[in-house]
Amino acid sequence: MLRNLLLGAAAIALAATFTPAGAQVALPDVELEGPMTQVRVYAKPRTEAGRSVIGEMKVLGATVKVLAGALVHTPTASSTDTATATELLRGFTAQSDPMPGRTQGGFIGGTAIVIGESVSGIVYASDVFTDMFEHVVVGEATGRVDVDGSGVKKMTVNGMAIVRLTDPRMPAGRPINGFGLRIKPNSITPGTLVSAEGYFIRDQNTLYYHTLEADSAELANTETTQVSILRADCRVRGGGRDEIEVRGGTVNPANATVQIRIPDPTPNNPNRFTAVGLVQAVPDNTVNPPQGLYRADFRNLTIPGGVCPSQVRAVILATSPGALNQASATADMTGR
Numbered sequence: 001m002l003r004n005l006l007l008g009a010a011a012i013a014l015a016a017t018f019t020p021a022g023a024q025v026a027l028p029d030v031e032l033e034g035p036m037t038q039v040r041v042y043a044k045p046r047t048e049a050g051r052s053v054i055g056e057m058k059v060l061g062a063t064v065k066v067l068a069g070a071l072v073h074t075p076t077a078s079s080t081d082t083a084t085a086t087e088l089l090r091g092f093t094a095q096s097d098p099m100p101g102r103t104q105g106g107f108i109g110g111t112a113i114v115i116g117e118s119v120s121g122i123v124y125a126s127d128v129f130t131d132m133f134e135h136v137v138v139g140e141a142t143g144r145v146d147v148d149g150s151g152v153k154k155m156t157v158n159g160m161a162i163v164r165l166t167d168p169r170m171p172a173g174r175p176i177n178g179f180g181l182r183i184k185p186n187s188i189t190p191g192t193l194v195s196a197e198g199y200f201i202r203d204q205n206t207l208y209y210h211t212l213e214a215d216s217a218e219l220a221n222t223e224t225t226q227v228s229i230l231r232a233d234c235r236v237r238g239g240g241r242d243e244i245e246v247r248g249g250t251v252n253p254a255n256a257t258v259q260i261r262i263p264d265p266t267p268n269n270p271n272r273f274t275a276v277g278l279v280q281a282v283p284d285n286t287v288n289p290p291q292g293l294y295r296a297d298f299r300n301l302t303i304p305g306g307v308c309p310s311q312v313r314a315v316i317l318a319t320s321p322g323a324l325n326q327a328s329a330t331a332d333m334t335g336r
Contacts, residue, residue, distance in 0.1 A: 027118045034060035036112035039093040071310040074170040132199040141192040144287040147185040161206040175212045178221040179227030179249025185219040225252040229331035234308035242301040253284035253293035253322030261313040
């Protein structure tokens with residue numbers, strides 16, 4: 001998950017040349033990935049270095065201040081709304097309830113990824129992410145698969161227990177296939193190849209999962225047009241060289257034309273999205289029903305405000321060839 005930090009020495013020197021003595025220079029594109037040892041949420045936002053801040057953290061020993069309006073997220077919960085994001089950040093603290101299987105409060109000791117800018121040695125984060133630990137298993141479903149209306153409650157993979165997370169700070173999504181489309185949980189049978197991502201508790205030999213995938217399982221709904229987002233990345237380079245990449249799956253039709261949208265105006269209007277471009281999915285006719293994968297790779301963009309949006313949306317219009325209905329999926333965007 002580590003992404004390269006590219007700070008041109010010439011650009012830094014240029015900034016220093018034209019910055020008055022004693023002024024605080026903000027260095028952009030700062031990123032930290034490592035253990036989070038402290039999290040504190042302020043009683044109310046405060047102003048520091050001309051910025052509104054809702055809390056602070058220690059990541060890799062560095063001091064991180066979390067900006068009001070920052071994207072605070074886990075793999076399955078997120079918010080840029082200051083009040084909601086503050087509550088999610090509060091759930092990371094040592095004073096909050098332990099996550100299932102753990103005794104330590106919140107996400108303390110887990111891995112955090114923060115992105116922002118540095119001013120006088122302090123990182124001001126516009127993006128704070130944690131998945132506790134990135135533990136992944138890919139293997140064979142063994143033994144009983146315990147399901148309910150929301151998905152797989154518990155199962156085993158090569159003898160290791162897999163348990164669904166229900167904590168609202170990182171709740172498990174419904175099981176999907178390799179196209180990112182929802183599947184019937186009761187169609188995951190012993191011998192099925194599955195993958196699960198979450199955090200592993202050694203003393204319990206248990207992985208608490210937030211994402212579960214089984215490629216050979218049946219689709220939950222074969223009669224509607226569907227689209228998914230498996231991955232979304234944004235990079236602001238400036239000078240009309242910004243980039244957005246989105247990957248996902250489609251069904252009905254498998255070769256659907258997918259429209260990619262971002263919030264408008266940027267940053268982050270949750271109710272209005274504007275189109276970036278179109279991409280056509282590549283069908284796989286070896287599965288039943290046929291499904292497709294798309295990869296939208298848009299370059300030489302100018303993202304308004306020079307700020308990566310926190311969300312992205314994929315849409316199949318009802319008027320698209322072969323579509324049975326309009327379908328859309330919205331996901332967090334990884335930005336830098």
